[in-house]
Amino acid sequence: MTTTTRAALLRAVLVDPRCDAARLVIADHYEENGESERAEFVRVQVELAAEHSDCGAKGYLYCGDACERLRSRERELFLTAFP
Numbered sequence: 001m002t003t004t005t006r007a008a009l010l011r012a013v014l015v016d017p018r019c020d021a022a023r024l025v026i027a028d029h030y031e032e033n034g035e036s037e038r039a040e041f042v043r044v045q046v047e048l049a050a051e052h053s054d055c056g057a058k059g060y061l062y063c064g065d066a067c068e069r070l071r072s073r074e075r076e077l078f079l080t081a082f083p
Helices: 003-015 020-032 036-051 065-081
Strands: none
Touching: 003 020, 020 036, 036 065
16 A cells, blocks of 8 residues: 555545544555554454444443454454554
């Protein structure tokens, strides 16, 4: 991915951070450019936002096993994808 392309995709996410489409496009670009961990990180965050957005409002209490697995995977990916 060129620096220009990456910057444009990141700007699209910053303009509307709740837009799943913009985030999924950048995840696809990460995947296509050999950054599979970053791609998965973004996809996990999209799923958390869609399915578990109110969990954070509860003081980050997990709503169940699926939420716990996603949040755990998010932490693991953050540590490996963004050293």
